[in-house]
Amino acid sequence: DESVTREQAISGFQSHDPTERTRGQYRSLSFSASRRSVMPAWVIDKYGKNEVLRFTKNAALPIIHYPNEVIVKVHAAGLNPIDISMRGGYGAATMAMKRDPLNMNQSGSEFPLILGRDVSGEIMECGLDVNYFKPGDQVWAAIPPWKQGSLAEFVVLSANEVSHKPKSLRHVEAASIPYVAATAWSVIVNTGGLNKDNGSKKRVLILGGSGGVGTLAIQMVKAWGAHVTVTCSQNAERLVRDLGADDVVDYTAGPVEKQLQTLQKFDLILDNIGGETEKWALDLLKPWNGAKYVTLVTPFLHNTDRLGLADGMMQSGVTIGCKVLKHLRKGVHYRWGFFAPSGPTLDEISEMVDAGKVRPVVEKVFSFAQVPQVFQKVEQGHARGKTVVSVIDDQKE
Numbered sequence: 001d002e003s004v005t006r007e008q009a010i011s012g013f014q015s016h017d018p019t020e021r022t023r024g025q026y027r028s029l030s031f032s033a034s035r036r037s038v039m040p041a042w043v044i045d046k047y048g049k050n051e052v053l054r055f056t057k058n059a060a061l062p063i064i065h066y067p068n069e070v071i072v073k074v075h076a077a078g079l080n081p082i083d084i085s086m087r088g089g090y091g092a093a094t095m096a097m098k099r100d101p102l103n104m105n106q107s108g109s110e111f112p113l114i115l116g117r118d119v120s121g122e123i124m125e126c127g128l129d130v131n132y133f134k135p136g137d138q139v140w141a142a143i144p145p146w147k148q149g150s151l152a153e154f155v156v157l158s159a160n161e162v163s164h165k166p167k168s169l170r171h172v173e174a175a176s177i178p179y180v181a182a183t184a185w186s187v188i189v190n191t192g193g194l195n196k197d198n199g200s201k202k203r204v205l206i207l208g209g210s211g212g213v214g215t216l217a218i219q220m221v222k223a224w225g226a227h228v229t230v231t232c233s234q235n236a237e238r239l240v241r242d243l244g245a246d247d248v249v250d251y252t253a254g255p256v257e258k259q260l261q262t263l264q265k266f267d268l269i270l271d272n273i274g275g276e277t278e279k280w281a282l283d284l285l286k287p288w289n290g291a292k293y294v295t296l297v298t299p300f301l302h303n304t305d306r307l308g309l310a311d312g313m314m315q316s317g318v319t320i321g322c323k324v325l326k327h328l329r330k331g332v333h334y335r336w337g338f339f340a341p342s343g344p345t346l347d348e349i350s351e352m353v354d355a356g357k358v359r360p361v362v363e364k365v366f367s368f369a370q371v372p373q374v375f376q377k378v379e380q381g382h383a384r385g386k387t388v389v390s391v392i393d394d395q396k397e
Contacts, residue, residue: 042152045111048088059152066158070125073124077118078388079388130159133162138165140174142161150391163344163349188217203226222245228245233252272297298338364377367390
């Protein structure tokens with residue numbers, strides 16, 4: 001019964017039928033996989049370029065280790081730029097620390113590594129403490145980068161990272177949303193302070209609006225009544241206007257900062273571009289008004305990869321500290337934004353999708369056999385929404 005809320009499910013998990021524990025460690029949907037220990041997946045055995053991708057039918061089948069975990073059968077997977085970076089080893093030091101905080105494993109123990117941060121599929125098994133989901137539920141999730149990914153037949157996740165997928169979407173559409181939605185929500189709501197209650201009439205600028213995070217962020221803040229300005233190239237203008245952008249600035253038609261300086265100042269700037277934009281973007285914020293600039297392009301993982309965890313975090317702290325103070329003197333707030341996995345966030349997005357306020361923007365769907373081409377496509381950049389892999393050609397869809 002889906003009417004049970006996530007909170008009720010979490011608070012009520014101790015009150016299990018005691019006989020249930022005798023039925024093994026989990027509840028399962030006639031899980032044929034329990035009779036085998038391997039599955040098909042795309043893996044990498046070392047970091048590098050596209051040639052490190054390898055298809056195998058013998059990847060280790062994920063198993064439930066904790067009572068709050070679920071196993072999801074992957075119907076569709078979404079790729080994001082972070083998958084390209086991680087294929088090359090980006091964030092490896094930080095991810096190793098998250099996977100193995102006590103540093104008990106030798107280096108390289110993450111391999112064979114499965115990439116893919118978005119999943120839409122079906123619950124196959126539930127750990128004993130999982131009440132909010134049951135085998136057979138259609139779900140979606142954004143998979144944290146330190147966990148094995150979705151370019152496989154099955155994936156194991158914590159129940160608090162999973163959400164019932166929107167009923168109005170097919171799996172290949174649903175798989176385009178979770179990672180960018182969780183990122184956009186984290187950046188706009190948690191860091192930027194904008195939400196459905198205070199978004200009305202706020203002026204929001206999205207730098208780089210035609211990719212995955214941008215296309216979702218436009219729709220989110222428009223649904224909350226904000227005025228949205230977007231920068232993108234000319235051939236993406238129609239897409240972002242269709243999604244609700246009020247003003248569109250073409251970065252190929254001359255210096256973008258000059259064009260933006262002619263507009264009213266902004267309450268929130270979301271920067272997907274980074275680099276030079278930091279030098280001029282903060283001057284576009286309303287001063288002494290709580291206005292925030294949030295960038296998704298941070299040196300955090302580069303610092304920890306280069307300097308190790310402690311020194312890298314210290315370097316990041318010094319960098320962000322200096323930038324925050326420098327801009328506070330001008331009455332504006334400088335922040336770094338990060339992805340944060342969250343099932344409850346996806347519950348909210350799911351409602352917005354089924355209410356027609358947010359729609360998937362899928363640029364291209366590939367088959368599971370074409371995963372190397374998917375990486376090439378995402379690596380080329382200039383995205384118009386998202387690239388998705390159909391893992392199961394689902395007749396029901």
